[in-house]
Amino acid sequence: MLTRRGLHKALAAVLVATPFAASAALAQDPIKIGEINSYTRMTAFTDPYKKGWELALEEINAAGGVGGRPLEVISRDDTGDPATAIRIADELVNRDHVALIFGTFLSNIGLAVSDFAKQNEVLFIASEPLTDAIVWSAGNKYTYRLRPSTYMQAAMLAAEAAKTDAVKWATIAPNYAYGTDAVEAFKANLKKLKPEVEFVEEQWPTLFKIDAGSAVRALEGAKPDGIYNVTFGGDLAKFVREGSLRYLFDDRVVVGLLTGEPEYLDPLGDETPDGWIVTGYPGLAVDTPAHEAFEKAYVDKWGEAPKTGSLVGYNSMLTVKALLEASPSLETEDLVATMAGLKVPTSPTGPFFYRAADHQSTMGAYVGKTALVDGKPGMVDWFYAPGEDFLPSEEEAAKLRPAE
Incomplete structure (x- = not known):
């Protein structure tokens, strides 16, 4: 029985097979792209993310689109619910007839949409979800991931942590896929670089329901030399406040995954910790020509400085553009x-x-230390860590994926 998706694919094949007959009628028809994200659940990140891809979309279309056809993004809010995300994905594919889907933020939603992509044979570019499973243990033919993964960013931080004198470590991370992946990757990479390290305490607060007082007491009780923090958003703010009040961070090495991102660092204000080793984004301090052009366009359009999400959204649309320009068809x-x-x-x-072996992009991340810069939260002593330097070889990565 021919499904709506099958009918759409058949029509697309006819149009590709008869480009001259179709070109006059369809030269200006937009190429529809589906986009899904947790706009009402994770506003701090998804708002700048959307501004990033909207800026790139505007620039692409102003320059003539792709092959003379403008791009049209049909954007939907998954409300932070995997079942809603799957329903939306189905509507985008079978009702709106999009060529592909990109987006998602939370790891559980990214994994749900990735499975939908596999089952329905549609390309999914996972912009943000960081779980390693999306390209490794649960990887599939139809899913590619843009953002540097949990493993990659944990490896970047482990390389810096290994340079310190800290031997006894404690960890705190949310109790879902992203958090468990982050702790496992940090442990493995740090032990590889510094075999004498030991991990003496783990805290696993429920996402967005952290009992910061209990967590801080448990970490302090273990007397670690270093603390690896994976909390973010409101959980991070509570952890920083409680830890500072109890002097948990004094005379200790603290490493924070994502902590240097403006989305999570800015809300800390004057409570910004000093000297944490973090992955993040130094924003306007990046002075490469490509970044300065992006920065100017972003500030001119939105009247504010870009954030990490802005980069992810912008690079998502650049990926779509590069893909459509290189692909022989929309099949x-x-x-x-x-x-x-x-x-x-x-x-x-x-x-x-994007690596062929595991479908992970080599986009990197910025690594530095937290500080108040001119009275505002920021990063100092930062550098850009290329993604390809912190991934297993393509041969090793291919072994981490299920057979297809």
Whole structure:
């Protein structure tokens, strides 16, 4: 029985097979792209993320679109619910007839949409979800991931933590896929670099329901030399406040995954901890030509400085543009084949590509230390860590994926 998705694919095949007959009628028809994210659940990140992809979309269309056709993004809010995300994905594919889907933030939603993509044979570019499973243990042919993964960012921080004198470590992370992946990756990479380290305490607060007092007391009781923090958002703010009141961070090395991102650092205000080793984004301090052009366009359009989400959204649309320009058609199989090894030659964070072996992009991250800069939360002593330097080889990564 021919489904709506099948009918759409058949029509697309006819149009590709008869480009001259179709070109006059369809030259200006938009290429529809689906987008899903947790806009009402994770506003601090998804608002700048949306502003990033909207800016890139405007620039692409102002320059003539792709092949003379403008891009149209149909954007939907998943409300932070995996079942809602799957329903939306189905509507985007079978009702709106999008060529592909991109987006999502939370790891559980990214994994749900990834499974939908596999079952329905549609390309999904996971912009943000950080769980390693999305490209490794639960990876599939139809899913590629943009953002540097949990493993990559944990490896970046482990490299810096190994340079310190800390031997006894404690960890605190939310109790879901992202948090468990983050702790496992940090432990593995740090032990590889510094075999004498030991982990003496773990805290696993429920996401967005942290009991900061109990967590801080448990960490302090273990007397670690270093603390690895994976909390973010409101949980981070509570942890920082309670830990500072109890002097938990004094004379200790503290490493924070994502803590340097403006979305999570700015709300700390005067409570910003000094000297935490973090992944994040130094914002306007990045002075490469590509970033300065992006920064100017973003500030001119939105009247505010870009955040980490802005970069992710912008680079998501640059990926879509590069893909559509390189693919021989809008057929899913052509799009998927083109994603393997796809290069995005210019972006605010520099060039990157998508690895064929595990579908992970090589977009990197900024590593530095937290501080108050001119009275405002920021990063100092930062550097850009290329993503490809913190991934297992493609041969090793391929072994982490299920057989297809």
